[in-house]
Amino acid sequence: DSIEFGIYTKVPEAAAALETNNNGILQEAIAVVSDVVSSETSNRTDFEIASPLSQQAARKYLLETVYEEKDFVNQDGQVPPYWEHRNVSNETEIHTMGPCYMPNEITAENWRQLILQNEHHDDKFEYSDVNPLYQDANDNDLSNMCRPSFVIIGAGKTGTSSLYQYLVGHPKVLPAKNKQVDYYRYHSENTMKWYLSNFPRAQDFLSSGALMTGEASPGYQPYPKIAHMLGHRMQTFANSGQHLPKRSPRIISIGRNPLERSYSSYNYNYRDPLIKKLREEDEKLDIYHDDEWYMQHRIFSFEQMVQAELHVLRECLLTSLGEERTFEVYSNEEWAVPIFERRRQLGQAPLIDIETCYGDVVSDAIPRRQWTQLVQDYPEKIINVPKLHVVQSMVGRSLYTLPLEWWYELYPKDELYLVCNEELKHDTANTVSKVSDFLGLPRFDFTEVTSKGHYNVGKNVGYNTPTQMPVDSNSPAPAASSIPISIELKLQYEEFVRPFNERLFELTGKRCNW
Numbered sequence: 017d018s019i020e021f022g023i024y025t026k027v028p029e030a031a032a033a034l035e036t037n038n039n040g041i042l043q044e045a046i047a048v049v050s051d052v053v054s055s056e057t058s059n060r061t062d063f064e065i066a067s068p069l070s071q072q073a074a075r076k077y078l079l080e081t082v083y084e085e086k087d088f089v090n091q092d093g094q095v096p097p098y099w100e101h102r103n104v105s106n107e108t109e110i111h112t113m114g115p116c117y118m119p120n121e122i123t124a125e126n127w128r129q130l131i132l133q134n135e136h137h138d139d140k141f142e143y144s145d146v147n148p149l150y151q152d153a154n155d156n157d158l159s160n161m162c163r164p165s166f167v168i169i170g171a172g173k174t175g176t177s178s179l180y181q182y183l184v185g186h187p188k189v190l191p192a193k194n195k196q197v198d199y200y201r202y203h204s205e206n207t208m209k210w211y212l213s214n215f216p217r218a219q220d221f222l223s224s225g226a227l228m229t230g231e232a233s234p235g236y237q238p239y240p241k242i243a244h245m246l247g248h249r250m251q252t253f254a255n256s257g258q259h260l261p262k263r264s265p266r267i268i269s270i271g272r273n274p275l276e277r278s279y280s281s282y283n284y285n286y287r288d289p290l291i292k293k294l295r296e297e298d299e300k301l302d303i304y305h306d307d308e309w310y311m312q313h314r315i316f317s318f319e320q321m322v323q324a325e326l327h328v329l330r331e332c333l334l335t336s337l338g339e340e341r342t343f344e345v346y347s348n349e350e351w352a353v354p355i356f357e358r359r360r361q362l363g364q365a366p367l368i369d370i371e372t373c374y375g376d377v378v379s380d381a382i383p384r385r386q387w388t389q390l391v392q393d394y395p396e397k398i399i400n401v402p403k404l405h406v407v408q409s410m411v412g413r414s415l416y417t418l419p420l421e422w423w424y425e426l427y428p429k430d431e432l433y434l435v436c437n438e439e440l441k442h443d444t445a446n447t448v449s450k451v452s453d454f455l456g457l458p459r460f461d462f463t464e465v466t467s468k469g470h471y472n473v474g475k476n477v478g479y480n481t482p483t484q485m486p487v488d489s490n491s492p493a494p495a496a497s498s499i500p501i502s503i504e505l506k507l508q509y510e511e512f513v514r515p516f517n518e519r520l521f522e523l524t525g526k527r528c529n530w
């Protein structure tokens with residue numbers, strides 16, 4: 017009775033609908049007025065509780081309880097990813113749940129409950145529980161799950177952990193289960209459902225009023241196939257029966273002084289874990305050596321490794337070898353061939369997959385051609401480490417433009433953003449603010465968040481357990497001048513990387529101080 021009272025008094029069209037038996041309009045009307053009705057009577061009927069909630073009504077609730085219109089368009093007129101939605105008549109409207117798939121069979125009552133239940137959340141977000149081994153998980157049902165709105169793709173050792181921690185410090189950004197989900201790099205055989213289970217759920221968005229979540233996996237950037245797969249999968253699953261906008265997340269990349277990045281990677285991916293491992297083995301035999309001893313006897317120096325790699329890269333990139341090998345690898349990729357062709361016609365630099373430069377395994381002892389001489393000259397030194405692909409490309413991963421040229425081919429230019437590590441270091445809060453503006457987030461003062469410190473500094477090992485270092489403690493990263501490399505080799509290195517830096521600045525329209 018109370019429902020009918022509401023309809024007849026508040027929505028005259030519904031009365032007409034009832035008379036003509038037009039059930040569709042009636043349902044809509046019921047949903048729209050149900051909150052008015054519920055405030056008028058505490059005795060709601062079962063009929064109302066079970067009525068399906070229309071998108072329009074759901075949005076109305078959201079705006080009354082969780083969001084404000086101004087959340088959906090920031091001070092620069094930017095809309096956070098996935099919140100903009102064009103309806104059938106091509107008018108822009110806000111999508112009901114932005115990056116999230118609507119909970120299944122949502123009714124007026126359980127929608128209200130979702131919001132109410134979570135009103136007093138305590139920053140602990142829930143993540144769905146999807147077993148990665150369960151390959152048949154039904155990707156058609158992604159209800160309740162939410163997509164990342166940004167992905168920090170790299171480069172490794174440029175400050176990705178810090179930038180991620182700073183961004184999730186924004187009150188409207190929720191963290192992923194781990195900073196580094198690595199889905200497209202190490203788990204791409206898993207379902208999309210598994211990937212999304214690494215992000216907070218629709219309930220968490222509703223309870224906190226968040227606008228987005230995201231992740232940071234520096235293993236994505238170097239690989240052209242990941243550049244393609246990420247966009248392709250996100251768009252394929254965009255609709256999943258719910259007509260979400262067919263968009264990809266925004267892509268963020270950080271560049272850092274190339275030599276400093278190489279040195280950070282040398283320490284983190286090679287020297288430190290290797291010393292740790294060798295020392296553990298020696299300790300079992302009651303032997304103790306200091307770091308210097310290991311550096312002298314068991315570990316290749318930074319200088320030696322840079323020299324070996326530079327040799328291979330010159331051979332590959334200063335000739336047409338890299339181009340030819342890349343073409344060979346990608347000539348069967350449907351998505352890549354037209355890009356090659358178009359660039360050729362426009363006279364643009366050919367795309368290169370730098371991984372093709374390093375060649376195959378030579379033997380058990382020599383995992384890559386570039387180290388042949390080194391391993392023969394110093395047989396007691398060790399080159400095989402667990403993250404060998406990172407070590408083999410210590411210089412290569414500082415040639416940021418090579419992979420990014422692929423990403424820029426595959427994503428709209430205004431959905432990609434380059435951060436300079438040096439700006440992140442010296443003008444931290446401002447730099448994070450600019451990234452936040454790019455993401456369409458409402459303006460927020462990051463000073464308190466960024467002053468907590470630097471993450472994943474120096475000797476920290478483990479991508480998912482960032483160490484935090486106060487910003488005012490001694491600056492973590494060594495200045496380029498204290499990197500153990502001869503002046504001659506440093507000059508060679510710098511001369512080699514310079515044209516690639518320039519290409520990067522031109523590509524991105526942004527110049528860093530190196």
Ligand SMILES: Nc1ncnc2c1ncn2[C@@H]1O[C@H](COP(=O)(O)OS(=O)(=O)O)[C@@H](OP(=O)(O)O)[C@H]1O
Nearest residue numbers: 172173174175176177178280441470472473474493
């Ligand atoms: N705020 C800020 N500004 C500039 N630089 C910073 C910042 N925070 C961390 N760092 C330095 O970044 C290095 C770690 O980078 P990542 O977190 O991307 O590493 S990882 O690839 O995820 O392991 C690591 O470099 P090194 O210390 O030289 O190894 C950090 O010291």
